[in-house]
Amino acid sequence: MVKQKVVLRFPPNIVEQPTIYMLIKDFDLMVNILRADINPRKEGRLMMEISGEEANYQKAMTWLKKQGLSVMNLEQQIIWRSDRCTHCGACTVICPTAALNFERPDMVVRFEEDKCIVCELCLRACPARAMETLVDNSNFR
Ligand code: SF4
Numbered sequence: 001m002v003k004q005k006v007v008l009r010f011p012p013n014i015v016e017q018p019t020i021y022m023l024i025k026d027f028d029l030m031v032n033i034l035r036a037d038i039n040p041r042k043e044g045r046l047m048m049e050i051s052g053e054e055a056n057y058q059k060a061m062t063w064l065k066k067q068g069l070s071v072m073n074l075e076q077q078i079i080w081r082s083d084r085c086t087h088c089g090a091c092t093v094i095c096p097t098a099a100l101n102f103e104r105p106d107m108v109v110r111f112e113e114d115k116c117i118v119c120e121l122c123l124r125a126c127p128a129r130a131m132e133t134l135v136d137n138s139n140f141r
C-alpha cells in the first residue's frame with residue numbers, strides 16, 4: 001500500500017477531463033481531495049491524498065504525466081525556515097490541520113510536514129516570513 005499527498009497541475013486543454021474518475025476506476029485508487037483550484041479553460045490545480053496498491057499508484061503517475069499533468073509531492077511545497085522563526089505562535093492559531101504547533105513542554109513551534117494541506121494561510125500570518133512556498137501561484141491570482 002502507498003499513501004501519498006500530491007499536487008496535480010492541469011494544463012487548460014485537459015482541465016475539464018474526468019481525471020479523478022479515471023484514477024479511481026482504471027487504477028483502483030482512493031482519492032481524497034484536500035484543495036482544488038479549477039478554472040474552466042485555465043490551468044487547474046488539485047492537492048490530494050492518493051492511496052492504493054504501489055503498482056497501481058506508479059502506473060497512475062505514469063499515466064498522469066502522459067496526459068500532460070505535472071505531479072509533485074505535496075510535503076515539499078511548504079517550507080519552514082526555522083532560522084527565521086521567532087516562535088511567536090501566530091501561525092499555530094490559523095493552521096487548520098495543526099501542522100504548525102507548539103511542542104511541549106518547551107513551547108517552541110514545530111512544523112509537521114505530513115499534516116500540511118498547503119492552504120498557505122501561514123504565509124500571510126507569519127510576521128517573520130519564515131513560511132515559504134514552492135507552489136507557483138501566478139496562474140491562480
Ligand atoms: S500551509 Fe496551511 S496547513 Fe500547511 S502549515 Fe501553513 S497553515 Fe498549516
Ligand code: SF4
Binds near residue numbers: 091109128
Ligand atoms: S508565525 Fe512565523 S515566526 Fe511566528 S511561530 Fe509561526 S513560523 Fe515562527
